[in-house]
Amino acid sequence: MGSEFLLEIGTEEIPARFIPPVLEEMADAFRKKLQIERLSVGEIVTWGTPRRLTLMAKDVADWQEEVTQEIMGPPKAVAFDAAGKAMAAAAGFARAQGVTVSDLIEVETPKGVYLAVHKRLTGRPAADCLQDLLPEFILGLSFPKSMRWGSQKTTFARPIHWVLARLKGEVIPFACSDVVSGGVTYGHRFMAPEPQEVRDAATYVAALRRAYVIVDPRERQMLLEQELQKAAAQVGGEVIPNPGLLQENTFLVEYPSVVCGHFDEKFLALPDEVLITAMREHQRYFSLRGKDGRLLPHFLAVNNTLARNPDLVRQGHERVLRARLSDAMFFFQEDSKVPLDKRVEELKGVVFHSLLGTSYEKMERFRTLASYLHENLEPEEQRAFAAVKGDYVHRAATLCKADLVTEMVGEFPSLQGVMGRVYAGLLGEPSEVALAIDTHYRPRHAGDELPPDLTGTLVGLADRLDTICGSFGVGLIPTGAADPYGLRRHALAVIHILLAKRLHLDLPAAIAMSLDLLKKKITRPREETAQEVLEFFRTRLQHLLLSEGYDAETVAAVLATGGRDVVETADKAKALEEVRKSPDFPALAMAFKRVINISQGTEPGEINPLLFEHPEEKLLADAAQVMESEVAEALKQRDYPAVGRALAKLKGPVDSFFDRVLVMAEDQRLRANRLALLKRISQTFLQMADFSRIST
Numbered sequence: 001m002g003s004e005f006l007l008e009i010g011t012e013e014i015p016a017r018f019i020p021p022v023l024e025e026m027a028d029a030f031r032k033k034l035q036i037e038r039l040s041v042g043e044i045v046t047w048g049t050p051r052r053l054t055l056m057a058k059d060v061a062d063w064q065e066e067v068t069q070e071i072m073g074p075p076k077a078v079a080f081d082a083a084g085k086a087m088a089a090a091a092g093f094a095r096a097q098g099v100t101v102s103d104l105i106e107v108e109t110p111k112g113v114y115l116a117v118h119k120r121l122t123g124r125p126a127a128d129c130l131q132d133l134l135p136e137f138i139l140g141l142s143f144p145k146s147m148r149w150g151s152q153k154t155t156f157a158r159p160i161h162w163v164l165a166r167l168k169g170e171v172i173p174f175a176c177s178d179v180v181s182g183g184v185t186y187g188h189r190f191m192a193p194e195p196q197e198v199r200d201a202a203t204y205v206a207a208l209r210r211a212y213v214i215v216d217p218r219e220r221q222m223l224l225e226q227e228l229q230k231a232a233a234q235v236g237g238e239v240i241p242n243p244g245l246l247q248e249n250t251f252l253v254e255y256p257s258v259v260c261g262h263f264d265e266k267f268l269a270l271p272d273e274v275l276i277t278a279m280r281e282h283q284r285y286f287s288l289r290g291k292d293g294r295l296l297p298h299f300l301a302v303n304n305t306l307a308r309n310p311d312l313v314r315q316g317h318e319r320v321l322r323a324r325l326s327d328a329m330f331f332f333q334e335d336s337k338v339p340l341d342k343r344v345e346e347l348k349g350v351v352f353h354s355l356l357g358t359s360y361e362k363m364e365r366f367r368t369l370a371s372y373l374h375e376n377l378e379p380e381e382q383r384a385f386a387a388v389k390g391d392y393v394h395r396a397a398t399l400c401k402a403d404l405v406t407e408m409v410g411e412f413p414s415l416q417g418v419m420g421r422v423y424a425g426l427l428g429e430p431s432e433v434a435l436a437i438d439t440h441y442r443p444r445h446a447g448d449e450l451p452p453d454l455t456g457t458l459v460g461l462a463d464r465l466d467t468i469c470g471s472f473g474v475g476l477i478p479t480g481a482a483d484p485y486g487l488r489r490h491a492l493a494v495i496h497i498l499l500a501k502r503l504h505l506d507l508p509a510a511i512a513m514s515l516d517l518l519k520k521k522i523t524r525p526r527e528e529t530a531q532e533v534l535e536f537f538r539t540r541l542q543h544l545l546l547s548e549g550y551d552a553e554t555v556a557a558v559l560a561t562g563g564r565d566v567v568e569t570a571d572k573a574k575a576l577e578e579v580r581k582s583p584d585f586p587a588l589a590m591a592f593k594r595v596i597n598i599s600q601g602t603e604p605g606e607i608n609p610l611l612f613e614h615p616e617e618k619l620l621a622d623a624a625q626v627m628e629s630e631v632a633e634a635l636k637q638r639d640y641p642a643v644g645r646a647l648a649k650l651k652g653p654v655d656s657f658f659d660r661v662l663v664m665a666e667d668q669r670l671r672a673n674r675l676a677l678l679k680r681i682s683q684t685f686l687q688m689a690d691f692s693r694i695s696t
Helices: 016-036 088-097 126-139 201-210 217-233 243-250 265-269 272-283 310-335 340-349 359-375 379-384 390-399 407-411 418-426 431-439 454-473 487-501 507-517 526-547 552-559 566-580 585-599 615-636 640-648 651-660 668-685
Strands: 003-011 044-049 052-060 067-075 105-109 112-121 160-167 184-186 195-197 257-262 286-289 295-303 351-353
Touching: 003 126, 003 184, 003 201, 016 044, 016 052, 016 126, 016 217, 016 243, 044 217, 067 088, 067 105, 088 112, 126 160, 160 184, 184 201, 195 201, 217 243, 217 257, 217 295, 257 310, 265 295, 265 310, 272 286, 272 295, 272 310, 272 418, 295 310, 310 407, 340 359, 340 390, 340 418, 351 359, 359 390, 359 454, 359 507, 390 431, 390 454, 418 431, 431 454, 454 487, 454 507, 454 526, 487 526, 487 566, 507 526, 526 552, 526 566, 552 566, 566 640, 585 640, 585 651, 585 668, 615 640, 615 651, 615 668
Parallel strands: none
Antiparallel strands: 003 052, 003 160, 044 052, 067 112, 105 112, 184 195, 257 295, 286 295
């Protein structure tokens, strides 16, 4: 059992969004630092509030582990002469390592014999190691933005005011920027700012709790949820769930205190989304619903202090919110007076991208593309979405960006699409069009809902395809982790939508259509761009399938021959995974590989049955003909398990063929005929997957 280590970095208020990521980083980075220092450690826990980042590590080893290190020196050939006498290289290496030449050993390496020395590195006390590593550990933590303060050259999220560091109850002395570590913490800035002497994690948590600081964010969030529910119940309401807002408020305060406020019922005439957004984005307030599901004219505000006069605090919150909602009401009333068609014309003055034109030009492109997608739905898809009209797709695409120039979206950008739906409904647009204006943005982020309607689906697909193809066409291609235009997110959204809706989109054809519409904008070679965009989608699909648990070889095999149709590729991967579970598959795959490998590079040709010398040739040809027919029917029905079963029937005839028939016969006519037969079979195999990519 080792010792407990406690570290607290006390700061000015850190932005709430900075804290959760850095708490994860602290635990990982500290463990790695101790591993480098050869110090074992047990559980590591991090806590945080706006004014402190805390790390507690259990079972820290008291001493570094002792190790023997092999240090390589010069080659033996340059260290000793022919008589075996040490030369300068050997003497210099020994002197540098603090040993004699006789202590050097010889080590065989791929490059020859080298000299080396084994040195035993003794351990240092953990306290000494921590004293050295903690300044670098603290100042090495990363934040979206950092700052300097005073005359200091070091940076941190906010100025550091104190550092608490104790190992086994004893202070670890070091300096971090201009702050010297100690053994005290400080309570709530306003309610208990006095220093608190602590020796371990238990006394630390207890002392801060007495000083109105709930340092554990999990405990603080639970307390906040309880206070929110209690305050909501007092006005007969329920808190509208919002995990992001809950986490943000958790990291905005050290001791949560909830106040319930009221606003004028006239503001309930605003759409719910506007009210909720105005309260959430500007003031971080929680909204309430009644038992009937309607919004209540109340809100919940979270404070960082216990109010001496709750009524005064409540009135302050109400006064601020009243001004916000008055602005929202004005924006809503003014926006409602302007027809959406006029808003569309205003898009001619909005630049989408300097290289890709205005938002109006973009709308014209993806409107045409959306109509193309609608016209090219497969018959079964058209039947499934019989209510979708081409006129609705065209109209929704025309209007879906109109709300970008409204006052409301200018104030609340997160309401784009939502306000378009609301204004379209008020101005008498068909409900399908109004809904699609909103849903074409979905999914807005990972884990978001997909569009429930096909009109919004088609418009959203076209919008994203235009963005991706246009960006690639002018050289705005993601590199490494940099993806400023969110193209990876857009491509994944397209894939998720196609899979969820079972839409058999011909991706290369859609890309080609999009690039045709962009021909006046793109600056890179069209065919090269089309291939890069298709490969971009294939890579995203590959990552998705791997993340869902498909074997890497399965994914590689189906993508090697597909990728045009996302749904088809995913279905083939699922079917191939099932086929691979069969105990006969290794032998089957080997047969497939032999056929594919030996016919590789061969051009398809006519098969002449009169040139068959062996019964096994005719047997294979007849079996291949049956197999082709079964595969063709199964592919037509998109029954990929049936494709696998049809291919499997060919194993016996293929094995017999290779056992009895010499493919590479000296007679060129026989050789060509046999290769033509195998080539025909391999082409059928490749309609399912490239089996040569699967190991056996």
